[in-house]
Amino acid sequence: MSTMSAPMAESSGVWSLPYRGKVGMASLIFAESAIFTIFVVAYLFYMGKSLTGPTPREVLETPIFYTICLLSSSLTIHFAGKFLERGKRGAFLTLWLLTIVLGGLFMYGTGQEWHRLIYEHGLTISTNLFGTTYYSLVGLHAFHVTVGLLMLGIVLIFGLAGRVGVEQSRRVDVLSLYWHFVDAVWVVVFTVVYIVGR
């Protein structure tokens, strides 16, 4: 015999456990938070310790418009998920596309800022401590946005092919959890880099 099923099934009530995708993503978010924490600590620790210029006060401009883009994409993805749950695929796809556009706009903003810093102010990752910590922290976040956009794009392609329905709703929710995390991290990065750091 291969197994004995243990006796005394208590079987009163349904046995339900949290969805593994959500638990896995939550764990990943904890791990990512720890990584971001270290980069944030390094940024704060090295604030004002650069031996040469340029300093954040001289060159940084607060990216308010692009921040609004990214943060509102959290709303659009949330409602996209809600629509999918209720089986409204058209509304889901529209909001999903809007999320990607908003995320893409944010990335464009970051790219533009970097371009300006590099070509107008000569600030690169090796210029001074500010450059090292700034590009690492903002770059790490931008990397996460990029990964998020790729995954959102995959869902969009499947969605346009008509393969994303109510039954995928739980999986889509896992992805939006990640996207919310990326947005939440931006709140921290924004506060540290553009408010505290100047």
Place this chain on the structure above:
Amino acid sequence: MSPDAKAIQTAEAAGQPWVQTLHEWVTTVDHKRLGILYILYALVFLIIAGLEATIIRIQLMRPHNDFVSPQVFNRMFTMHGTTMIFFVAIPVLFGFANYLVPLMIGARDMAFPRLNAFSFWLTALGGFLLYFSFVGGSGLYGAGNAPDVGWWAYAPLTSRAFSPGHSSDYWTVALLVSGFGSIGTAINLIATIISMRCPGMTLSRMPLFAWLNLIMAGMVILAISPLTAAQVMLTVDRYLGGHFFDTQAGGSATLWMHFFWIFGHPEVYVLVIPAFAFVSEIIPVFSRKPIFGYPVMVGATACIGFLSLSVWAHHMFTIGMNSYANSFFAITTFAVGIPTGIKIFNWLGTMWGGRIQFKTPMLFCIAFLFQFLIAGLTGIMLGAAPFNWQLSGSYFVVAHFHYVIVGGILFALFAAFYYWYPKITGRMFNETLGKLHFWLFLIGFHLTFDLMHIPGVLGMPRRIYTYEPGRGWDTLNFLVSIGAFVQGIATLVFVANLVVSYFKGAKAGNDPWDAWTLEWSTSSPPPVYNFASVPTVASRRPLWDLKHPEDPDSRYE
């Protein structure tokens, strides 16, 4: 054994081409096979890192020895430390967790089987990269060399100026890659334990093994991630000209120390908590009593996990922190002793009044209790900042942490090997050889690591490649080396036992130890699908309930 499993096994035995067998193992996503791969992989590196330790001990056997050059000596202790922590200890513990957790909680597999395989192969690639540094460390310059910056790789040793070539980069990338593997496995373990338990397996009925591995996985997530971040920073420094740890541009070498030890200290608990998990399963079975103080054990472990995140700077007392920091980290370090003490008393409480069977796994567990206690006591000594100022960086520290890792973790691991060997292979090990291994290893261990404390107190610094005669270190170092050889021989006995018993051992049957957790309810080795029907449990000891329907545990819990 079910007909299916039998069919699968006879098909395997009946000479399918070896290429196909290999292909099955390489592409497997089965948690049991991946568990075995992790364990075998770790055993290979155990032998490699053990040889490196032997080279270190031969070099230190007598003063002014020139068995290896100082450069090679530096590489040996760096590779020994890095390999043992990242490519022996973590994989072997993950291997056992992988193999046992789904079986113990009545699941078909891990939550994410493909992530599981991916994580294993990342870890495997990490180990390969680390050792490839012997060939590729100097890039195109030919001879090549391995990392020689010590396993904690303090800045500025890792800067381009002091570490030319690529040896440090192999070290960084190896740890980065295997770190991603570890995080993947940790996520998998958490999702498995939270979401894949069989009906009736509430959190309060989970075997302690699953509980402790859940806490371990949580700590991996919080501890390995900072190391990953720090390695990224180091790479930015080395390749993109960043200044994180570059003191000449205002960077801080101390920051690296903080980042490293924020990983480094919890890492010790990442390794020791699975050891606790083994002991918590084995001692009750061989004492014929349920574990004493189950909820307290869980609470104490969570407490250790929590406290261990706030003790890291006790590795840094000698760098000159202010007195508040010194006091804080000394106090938190002492505080870890409280939940650890609770656990030791709980294990003793489990044994107390039990009908103890002194089988090989139990012998290793009992030795674990004594040795882990002593290791903890020297840990408290080193946690006192003034005492630490005297002995930090000496062989006393080396003796202390080897007491934890060998005397504690490795002994528990040997116990686990013997205890679950019948389940994994379906064969019993040779008890006589097991006892021989135990006594030889015990003698070798104490000869090496008891005596190693003394040259430390006498002022012998760690990581020196040789020393002057006449300082009172000579005889001690000689005996320490002899002890290391005894341990080496004992390990050969262990490996021989594993290999010979695999072919010649008696059939184990489902449940050779008359144990109580779910893995013993299925055949040995378990079929691919683990359980033919999903088990349902009503207490912490489902097999006790099954064997004693007249007096089940579920009546009392």
